[in-house]
Amino acid sequence: MAPWQRFGDHDETEVDGRVEASRQAFIARHDAAFDFEAGWAEIVRRADTTTRSSPRLVAVEPVDRRRDGHAATNPAPAVADPHRRSGRRRLMARVGSIAAAAAMVAAIVVGTDDKAQADLASRIANATTRALADSIEHEVSDWTWTALPVDAETWRDQTTAAVRSLNYAADGSGRSLDWGPLVAPTPDDEGPTLGPFPVLAVDYCFGEYEIEEFPVPEGVIDVNASIARSVAEGLDDGSMRTDGTEVVDGQLLIRVVEVGGSESLAWYVDPGTYRPVRIADPVEGYVTTIEYLPRTPDLLAQFTPVIPEGLVQVDELTRTDDYRPCS
Amino acid sequence: MPSVVPESVLVGTEGDPSPADLYALYREERGPLLWYLRSQGVEEHEAEDAIQAAFVRLLLAKTEVREPRWWLRTVALNEYRRSSPSIPSSRRRAVVVPVSPADLSSQCAATPFSDPAELTEPGLWAHDAIASLPDRQRRVMAAHIEGRTNQQIADDLGVSNASVRQSLRRARRALSERLRTDADDERG
Numbered sequence: 352m353a354p355w356q357r358f359g360d361h362d363e364t365e366v367d368g369r370v371e372a373s374r375q376a377f378i379a380r381h382d383a384a385f386d387f388e389a390g391w392a393e394i395v396r397r398a399d400t401t402t403r404s405s406p407r408l409v410a411v412e413p414v415d416r417r418r419d420g421h422a423a424t425n426p427a428p429a430v431a432d433p434h435r436r437s438g439r440r441r442l443m444a445r446v447g448s449i450a451a452a453a454a455m456v457a458a459i460v461v462g463t464d465d466k467a468q469a470d471l472a473s474r475i476a477n478a479t480t481r482a483l484a485d486s487i488e489h490e491v492s493d494w495t496w497t498a499l500p501v502d503a504e505t506w507r508d509q510t511t512a513a514v515r516s517l518n519y520a521a522d523g524s525g526r527s528l529d530w531g532p533l534v535a536p537t538p539d540d541e542g543p544t545l546g547p548f549p550v551l552a553v554d555y556c557f558g559e560y561e562i563e564e565f566p567v568p569e570g571v572i573d574v575n576a577s578i579a580r581s582v583a584e585g586l587d588d589g590s591m592r593t594d595g596t597e598v599v600d601g602q603l604l605i606r607v608v609e610v611g612g613s614e615s616l617a618w619y620v621d622p623g624t625y626r627p628v629r630i631a632d633p634v635e636g637y638v639t640t641i642e643y644l645p646r647t648p649d650l651l652a653q654f655t656p657v658i659p660e661g662l663v664q665v666d667e668l669t670r671t672d673d674y675r676p677c678s
Numbered sequence: 679m680p681s682v683v684p685e686s687v688l689v690g691t692e693g694d695p696s697p698a699d700l701y702a703l704y705r706e707e708r709g710p711l712l713w714y715l716r717s718q719g720v721e722e723h724e725a726e727d728a729i730q731a732a733f734v735r736l737l738l739a740k741t742e743v744r745e746p747r748w749w750l751r752t753v754a755l756n757e758y759r760r761s762s763p764s765i766p767s768s769r770r771r772a773v774v775v776p777v778s779p780a781d782l783s784s785q786c787a788a789t790p791f792s793d794p795a796e797l798t799e800p801g802l803w804a805h806d807a808i809a810s811l812p813d814r815q816r817r818v819m820a821a822h823i824e825g826r827t828n829q830q831i832a833d834d835l836g837v838s839n840a841s842v843r844q845s846l847r848r849a850r851r852a853l854s855e856r857l858r859t860d861a862d863d864e865r866g
Contacts, residue, residue: 363850366850366853366854366857367822367823367850369803369804369853369857370804370807370808370819370823370853371804371823373805374710374713374804374805374823376714377709377712377713377804377805378709378710378712381709381712381713382708382709385708385709387701387704387705387708390704390730391701391704393730394704394730394733394734394737395737396729397730397734398737398738398810400733424781492838510731578838578841581841581844585844585848590848590851598795604817609844609847611851616840616844627740630840632840637840639838
């Protein structure tokens with residue numbers, strides 16, 4: 352039996368080992384046949400004939416894009432839930448008719464019938480794709496898997512791939528780190544732009560902010576980071592499936608799970624809209640709720656974080672990660 | 679052999695690495711870098727150009743380069759995407775058209791191995807297999823094999839840790855399926 356014939360059981364360690372063995376063989380084969388000295392000489396020659404350029408930095412003035420003009424002193428984004436607690440997130444709980452929803456779901460989810468499952472999966476995938484087409488996905492996360500519980504909000508423009516991420520301090524003292532593009536997307540933008548582009552990171556804990564070139568170092572922001580999109584894709588390609596219903600915070604939702612995946616991880620779909628509205632893994636310790644916001648000029652303008660008065664610009668933030676508490 | 683790659687490379691400031699350090703970095707990292715780019719669907723000659731461009735940028739960098747291994751990979755991939763006229767600008771982020779697992783078997787069967795015997799040795803299998811994965815899975819799996827942690831990958835891609843784990847699971851499943859398909863093909 353050839354070694355890889357054992358992989359039918361989807362053993363993670365063995366798959367990784369097979370990939371690594373192949374990788375090492377590839378590297379050894381190419382290294383053995385490559386003239387490193389000539390290659391390096393060419394690199395040095397090209398470097399000698401290339402004009403050095405300074406990193407692209409943009410002068411920053413405090414940004415205030417809110418209509419009410421209070422952003423500098425009250426930088427809460429208008430898109431945030433105004434009733435949001437400063438510490439632990441109040442989970443989104445829709446008040447609706449559970450009975451009506453149950454009837455709706457019952458009409459769709461008929462036991463384990465394959466055709467009914469396929470129809471429902473297709474309906475969810477199509478509705479989600481349509482919902483994301485011209486939306487901003489807003490995610491609100493409760494994380495407990497970090498050393499200290501941390502909340503975060505993320506806005507993802509599905510057209511430009513612009514992302515704003517706002518982390519809250521674990522001690523309930525308010526904002527911790529606010530991160531987003533220095534130049535906000537506009538409704539006229541038609542697609543994602545290849546970086547690098549300047550982003551603004553505002554650290555409330557250390558009272559400082561920085562402008563950095565993103566992706567760092569020249570990676571990519573992935574519009575497909577959308578949780579909802581991952582559900583649509585998973586249902587579409589068969590790697591996820593519907594798994595009945597569950598009442599969550601008083602709302603009846605359709606459960607979606609990964610085929611052969613973690614038993615504790617589940618995505619939840621609103622049976623009224625067929626859109627994913629939640630992902631939760633009680634074992635791993637996180638819950639994220641999702642809403643779909645219209646791609647309005649006002650909301651897009653707020654992708655650029657606000658710099659409160661008194662913060663100092665630095666070359667590099669003191670903090671080393673997003674999850675560090677202020678205290 | 680112990681790694682010669684420093685934790686941090688300082689260029690253009692006090693504490694510059696010596697030319698010998700950078701050459702050692704080149705010797706150690708060129709092969710893995712080539713494999714990484716091939717796993718992202720980059721043709722070999724284009725990957726060679728991108729690697730050269732990335733090292734040129736490293737030589738010219740004025741600021742501290744942290745994690746030079748990963749810096750080189752991301753810079754090289756972006757150099758390729760910038761220089762490739764065959765990829766429309768709006769699509770440069772997705773080099774290979776994603777395929778569903780249902781389509782994977784047929785694509786795998788059509789993968790041009792230069793020598794069928796390569797299936798019997800751990801040859802050029804992995805980068806072709808990973809390159810055939812959907813975009814997200816390809817990037818996550820390659821980064822995982824390169825030693826990035828799930829959280830580092832999540833930070834790189836701007837996705838959640840859970841999303842990375844999910845992509846890894848799907849990638850492994852697809853690779854497992856491909857291994858089975860290749861073995862079946864070999865048996866004839």
